[in-house]
Amino acid sequence: METVIGIEDNDDGKLEERGVDRSNSALFSPKQISNPVVYKLVRVEGDGRLVPATDDEVMEVEDFLEYENSDMRVVADTGQSLECISIERSSSGKLRLECSEGTSEADLGKLNAKFQILQKVKQEEKLRLSSRSPVHSHVQIDSQCSADNPVIIEKVQSKTPYQEAPSIASSLNYSHSNQSGSIDQCSRPSEGVIESGSSASAVNSALTHDFSMTDGEICLDKLSVKELHELFKVTFGRETTVKDKQWLRRRIAMSLTNSCDVSATTFTVKDKKITRKCEAESSGNVSAAPVISVENMAGEGDVKYKDSCVVEDCRVDDNQVASETRLETLNTEHELGDEDQQSEERAAKRMRKPTKRYIEELSENESREYNHRSSSSNKNTGHIHVSPTSNKNTGHRHVSPTSQVRPATNALPEARTFVTRLDSLGGYGVQIPCVSRVRRSRPRKTITSLMKFHPTGMVEAAKLGNKVVRDHGSEADSVIQDKISKPSSMPVKIHQPVRPTESASDRMSKSTSESGKEKQCPVTVTTEPRQESKPKKTDTSSCTEERNIVTVPTAKGGMRRKHHRAWTLVEVMKLIEGVSRCGPGRWSEIKRLSFSSYSHRTSVDLKDKWRNLLKASFAPTPADEGMNSRKHGTAPIPEPILVRVRELAEINSQVPPNFSSSKLTTTGGTVSGDRLGYL
DNA sequence: GTTAGGG
DNA sequence: CCCTAAC
Numbered sequence: 001m002e003t004v005i006g007i008e009d010n011d012d013g014k015l016e017e018r019g020v021d022r023s024n025s026a027l028f029s030p031k032q033i034s035n036p037v038v039y040k041l042v043r044v045e046g047d048g049r050l051v052p053a054t055d056d057e058v059m060e061v062e063d064f065l066e067y068e069n070s071d072m073r074v075v076a077d078t079g080q081s082l083e084c085i086s087i088e089r090s091s092s093g094k095l096r097l098e099c100s101e102g103t104s105e106a107d108l109g110k111l112n113a114k115f116q117i118l119q120k121v122k123q124e125e126k127l128r129l130s131s132r133s134p135v136h137s138h139v140q141i142d143s144q145c146s147a148d149n150p151v152i153i154e155k156v157q158s159k160t161p162y163q164e165a166p167s168i169a170s171s172l173n174y175s176h177s178n179q180s181g182s183i184d185q186c187s188r189p190s191e192g193v194i195e196s197g198s199s200a201s202a203v204n205s206a207l208t209h210d211f212s213m214t215d216g217e218i219c220l221d222k223l224s225v226k227e228l229h230e231l232f233k234v235t236f237g238r239e240t241t242v243k244d245k246q247w248l249r250r251r252i253a254m255s256l257t258n259s260c261d262v263s264a265t266t267f268t269v270k271d272k273k274i275t276r277k278c279e280a281e282s283s284g285n286v287s288a289a290p291v292i293s294v295e296n297m298a299g300e301g302d303v304k305y306k307d308s309c310v311v312e313d314c315r316v317d318d319n320q321v322a323s324e325t326r327l328e329t330l331n332t333e334h335e336l337g338d339e340d341q342q343s344e345e346r347a348a349k350r351m352r353k354p355t356k357r358y359i360e361e362l363s364e365n366e367s368r369e370y371n372h373r374s375s376s377s378n379k380n381t382g383h384i385h386v387s388p389t390s391n392k393n394t395g396h397r398h399v400s401p402t403s404q405v406r407p408a409t410n411a412l413p414e415a416r417t418f419v420t421r422l423d424s425l426g427g428y429g430v431q432i433p434c435v436s437r438v439r440r441s442r443p444r445k446t447i448t449s450l451m452k453f454h455p456t457g458m459v460e461a462a463k464l465g466n467k468v469v470r471d472h473g474s475e476a477d478s479v480i481q482d483k484i485s486k487p488s489s490m491p492v493k494i495h496q497p498v499r500p501t502e503s504a505s506d507r508m509s510k511s512t513s514e515s516g517k518e519k520q521c522p523v524t525v526t527t528e529p530r531q532e533s534k535p536k537k538t539d540t541s542s543c544t545e546e547r548n549i550v551t552v553p554t555a556k557g558g559m560r561r562k563h564h565r566a567w568t569l570v571e572v573m574k575l576i577e578g579v580s581r582c583g584p585g586r587w588s589e590i591k592r593l594s595f596s597s598y599s600h601r602t603s604v605d606l607k608d609k610w611r612n613l614l615k616a617s618f619a620p621t622p623a624d625e626g627m628n629s630r631k632h633g634t635a636p637i638p639e640p641i642l643v644r645v646r647e648l649a650e651i652n653s654q655v656p657p658n659f660s661s662s663k664l665t666t667t668g669g670t671v672s673g674d675r676l677g678y679l
Numbered sequence: 680g681t682t683a684g685g686g
Numbered sequence: 687c688c689c690t691a692a693c
Binding site for chain 1: 680683
């Protein structure tokens with residue numbers, strides 16, 4: 001089970017990449033449990049590394065291939081490439097064994113010769129491997145296989161460089177690799193695969209059939225379905241519901257070849273005479289196929305694992321190297337240890353792998369995310385938030401390349417993928433994360449940017465808008481953020497280039513101060529209405545005021561914000577009243593008295609306004625004072641007010657001049673004027 | 680800090 | 687409205 005599980009994990013990765021493989025693996029892996037057997041088939045994962053297929057997978061694939069000649073192969077072949085080949089070699093041993101069974105004895109003889117040679121060469125290694133008890137049985141099988149395989153192998157090599165069909169192709173490859181041709185095969189395989197996946201598959205299927213037909217099969221053929229089932233059970237340690245004799249035979253045959261321990265296997269083999277060969281050659285074979293045997297013994301999971309790992313590591317290296325590495329790794333493992341250790345290792349590896357992957361993916365995701373962040377504030381933030389969940393999910397399940405996709409989602413893997421993708425593509429807010437991200441990320445940057453660059457424009461505008469709706473600063477702030485967020489959607493850079501000279505700090509300070517003012521302003525506005533009865537203009541004025549805020553470039557280069565607040569009639573009235581009371585020039589006092597409530601009106605403002613009023617009242621057409629004001633549109637000042645201003649102005653004007661003069665010439669007029677003015 | 684004046 | 691100068 002465990003092994004299978006491990007495989008499944010691998011498969012998942014694989015699966016993601018390949019639809020076909022995945023389906024198979026998914027279906028089968030769970031089912032398979034006990035038998036670790038053939039790793040012949042190799043899957044190409046998204047990573048590009050080869051992963052040994054589970055026997056179930058293999059079985060399926062075989063069936064698949066045989067029956068359909070499939071796309072599978074083609075796909076696998078294409079994907080596999082050199083790496084696959086290397087794997088094949090290593091794994092091929094096992095596969096070959098199976099094949100060997102199928103193959104004729106004559107062929108086997110040839111193969112045996114080859115194997116022997118190889119064995120001699122690598123005897124030492126083999127011995128090590130063979131030393132392990134379990135191996136022996138395997139070895140036997142291997143030997144058989146080898147014996148059988150030769151012919152087939154040759155055919156295979158020539159015809160089909162790389163066979164997914166595990167047994168034969170692998171066996172062939174293996175032999176070649178040992179002797180000389182491994183590389184060649186490898187090279188071929190890729191070509192063959194690419195070019196004629198179908199043909200190759202056909203050949204393979206034929207070969208496989210042959211295998212089944214051969215020794216093993218003969219024995220198996222005689223068996224009834226029930227018997228086959230039993231055999232299957234013995235072989236795999238589990239029952240099967242499959243009634244397909246052929247399938248059963250094949251499977252059993254394969255398992256037999258691969259797995260040595262099973263009595264049944266041995267048994268079958270014996271019937272065929274394979275036993276003898278195995279034994280005789282076993283020593284030699286062992287050397288040749290040691291890895292395989294070991295793998296079987298140790299546990300498929302481990303072997304697969306290692307293989308896969310090795311393959312991954314070795315990918316770059318030539319096939320030969322890869323194969324060697326594998327062997328080495330296998331050997332080391334074997335040497336290291338006991339099954340327990342191996343199992344531990346397996347577990348560890350299993351654990352590791354996912355971890356590795358996970359980590360890698362995570363790192364990738366993160367990096368991607370970070371990159372995104374850096375690239376765009378909006379996306380980044382969103383991604384960031386999402387990433388944690390999405391990463392995990394995606395990491396495990398998705399190898400999918402799209403960087404953006406990953407970050408997006410949480411939740412179910414599939415759903416996630418979609419969501420994420422959507423996010424990445426459309427930036428859909430489907431996922432919460434996205435939304436959150438948008439807000440979070442942008443606001444800051446935007447705000448900052450705004451603050452820095454558009455203090456007046458953006459912020460104020462926002463505020464103004466907000467104010468219009470409601471007067472309170474707090475609300476305004478929230479609103480502002482929202483608004484800001486929207487703006488943020490727009491290219492951040494829009495903000496642009498203010499003057500280089502103007503230091504950001506200045507702007508900032510100004511903006512901040514202004515913002516504070518603005519906040520205050522709204523309040524004041526609200527107050528105004530209460531205090532002043534003058535209604536009509538207050539609202540408009542307030543609105544206009546805020547709208548009017550504009551940044552004006554100063555000569556110094558600093559941006560000064562012009563907060564234009566139109567004077568309301570009320571204000572004007574108050575001003576006049578104040579002037580009349582305190583006299584012109586006592587602006588601070590007037591402000592205190594009459595404009596205490598208006599934070600935004602400074603004494604200076606009062607003065608200025610008064611000045612303007614005087615101008616208006618006296619200037620061009622005294623008669624049209626009111627008109628003038630209107631024309632300007634600034635504030636339609638009612639004539640009575642203007643008149644009043646004029647009076648005051650006259651009085652005042654009279655006063656000062658008069659004052660001096662009054663002193664000089666004490667005229668009642670002045671007095672009266674003074675009185676009037678104060679009154 | 681206030682006021683006056685210019686921009 | 688802002689800025690500056692002068693008080």
